[in-house]
Amino acid sequence: MGGISGIVSSGVPVVVFVVVQAIAGNLVASIVAAVVSAVAVAAWRLMRGEAVQPALSGLLGVAVCAFVAWRTGEARGFFLLGIWTSLVYGGVFLVSVLVRRPLVGVIWHLVNGEGQDWRRDPRILRAYDIASLAWVAVFGARFVVQRWLYDSVYADTWLGWVRIAMGVPLAALAAAVTVWAIRRSRRAPADVRAAPRGRSPRRSRA
Known part of the structure; x- marks a missing residue:
């Protein structure tokens, strides 16, 4: 980005x-x-x-x-693509959580070439679930509020300003949750993050 x-x-x-x-x-x-x-x-x-x-x-x-x-021929049409894009993005993040492949974790580990073995650790999986659901909340809120404004009498007056207010500030909150999830995965044992696919990591006994 x-x-x-x-x-x-x-x-x-x-x-x-x-x-x-x-x-x-x-x-x-x-x-x-x-x-x-x-x-x-x-x-x-x-x-x-x-x-x-x-x-x-x-x-x-x-x-x-x-x-x-x-x-x-209407100023509010400028925001129509963003409104429906929020719905699509929110849906994709939600589906990724439901199928146990939270998109935040998939993207992060794919970009860093670390594979997807992190999904075997319930703690890491739960953290990425929370991070992905944070993005679902952001995109969902944007769609619901802005879609309502688009059809209301306040569209020409408030839609643009609400779009700005729900942009970077909300994204920053979701990004903070994402950073927390990534740091949690960084603290995971190396055998969980890098174990060969198809093999369960060994856990040492205290």
């Missing part, structure tokens, strides 16, 4: 859209400002030699959201 700066960079176009819409009240001006800001962020990260993937992802997302808003 490019770290904290990557998260912030991907969120800049949304903030710009909301601010311009609140000040100018013009959909076309808001769309143009959001797209220009996304391009500027990508160029800035490129010049600094930083990872541009978060900015490019943000640019693509802004382009799709801008297209939806333009086709619907």
